[in-house]
Amino acid sequence: MTDQVTLTVRELKQSTFAPYGDIIETNGAKSFFINQGTTQRFHDLAEVDVDDRGGRPIISIFRGQAFSLPIPIKMLERHPLGSQAFIPITPYPWLLVVAPAEKDGSPGIPEAFLAGSHQGVSYRKGVWHHPLLSLQKTSDFLVVDRGGEGENLEEFIFSEGGYAIEALPHPHR
Amino acid sequence: MTDQVTLTVRELKQSTFAPYGDIIETNGAKSFFINQGTTQRFHDLAEVDVDDRGGRPIISIFRGQAFSLPIPIKMLERHPLGSQAFIPITPYPWLLVVAPAEKDGSPGIPEAFLAGSHQGVSYRKGVWHHPLLSLQKTSDFLVVDRGGEGENLEEFIFSEGGYAIEALPHPHR
Numbered sequence: 001m002t003d004q005v006t007l008t009v010r011e012l013k014q015s016t017f018a019p020y021g022d023i024i025e026t027n028g029a030k031s032f033f034i035n036q037g038t039t040q041r042f043h044d045l046a047e048v049d050v051d052d053r054g055g056r057p058i059i060s061i062f063r064g065q066a067f068s069l070p071i072p073i074k075m076l077e078r079h080p081l082g083s084q085a086f087i088p089i090t091p092y093p094w095l096l097v098v099a100p101a102e103k104d105g106s107p108g109i110p111e112a113f114l115a116g117s118h119q120g121v122s123y124r125k126g127v128w129h130h131p132l133l134s135l136q137k138t139s140d141f142l143v144v145d146r147g148g149e150g151e152n153l154e155e156f157i158f159s160e161g162g163y164a165i166e167a168l169p170h171p172h173r
Numbered sequence: 174m175t176d177q178v179t180l181t182v183r184e185l186k187q188s189t190f191a192p193y194g195d196i197i198e199t200n201g202a203k204s205f206f207i208n209q210g211t212t213q214r215f216h217d218l219a220e221v222d223v224d225d226r227g228g229r230p231i232i233s234i235f236r237g238q239a240f241s242l243p244i245p246i247k248m249l250e251r252h253p254l255g256s257q258a259f260i261p262i263t264p265y266p267w268l269l270v271v272a273p274a275e276k277d278g279s280p281g282i283p284e285a286f287l288a289g290s291h292q293g294v295s296y297r298k299g300v301w302h303h304p305l306l307s308l309q310k311t312s313d314f315l316v317v318d319r320g321g322e323g324e325n326l327e328e329f330i331f332s333e334g335g336y337a338i339e340a341l342p343h344p345h346r
Contacts, residue, residue, distance in 0.1 A: 026313070034235075035305060040237075041236075044232070044233060048317075059217070061202075063204075063215070089261065122232070131211065132211070
């Protein structure tokens with residue numbers, strides 16, 4: 001018998017995601033034209049904060065298996081030494097679960113967001129988040145995070161049943 | 174009357190692109206599993222080299238208009254202070270034109286590559302390249318390059334008619 005708390009999933013918007021990091025998307029972003037007007041540059045959309053203890057930025061691709069509802073949220077992780085950005089390079093929506101840090105550093109009540117296929121995020125350094133949750137199909141993401149020495153992973157396992165995602169705010173895009 | 178030299182376009186492969194930078198793709202890349210086996214990480218695919226003169230990595234999105242054949246190549250540019258990575262986030266192939274540097278620093282004879290929609294590249298610091306050339310449709314790219322002070326753009330205009338792309342190696346993917 002589980003004792004899971006259901007999380008409400010909201011659409012990803014900067015107004016509510018701001019405490020956790022930046023949304024990487026063109027919608028609403030400032031831009032200017034370069035290359036003699038043939039390219040529109042949406043400039044500097046997310047902070048890359050990976051310098052701690054000699055860290056360096058690295059570019060990787062994450063291929064995430066698809067999860068089906070209901071999705072149990074039994075743990076969260078965070079990277080104390082650097083930000084971590086995820087940008088979909090396949091055209092599927094995906095799910096984010098983040099949580100504020102309590103005074104003792106442990107995660108508070110999680111918040112869940114549905115990201116469109118055109119929305120990436122950068123988690124600020126030290127922000128609690130669930131590992132990658134693809135929906136629909138196996139999905140690829142470009143990832144910009146920290147390489148280098150040092151322990152850059154903390155995990156927190158919820159002592160009770162944890163949480164669950166049981167529904168999305170609208171049909172998958 | 175023009176005096177353009179036609180460039181042969183080859184498919185993008187690491188063996189021939191290596192002098193200019195890294196290809197960012199999963200095909201042939203080393204990977205390992207994370208997140209309890211639910212995510213495959215293709216790790217550290219491209220060098221991010223943006224530290225010169227206090228530079229920092231920034232994440233942007235470039236939206237490039239589509240070019241149709243024949244495509245004149247009348248100039249190249251380079252960024253002497255940092256690498257610049259382009260990864261398609263829309264599913265369209267694209268075209269790269271790069272050139273080696275001659276002893277005096279000016280570009281030699283360009284080389285052209287057709288990149289699949291699943292292929293990104295990182296141009297090494299100082300590599301001559303043509304501004305973004307999307308094909309088929311307006312295309313979005315995630316870009317990781319250098320932010321910060323300092324003059325980071327050089328342009329070179331070919332004194333004769335320049336070059337032209339007149340055909341691709343196979344039908345657009």
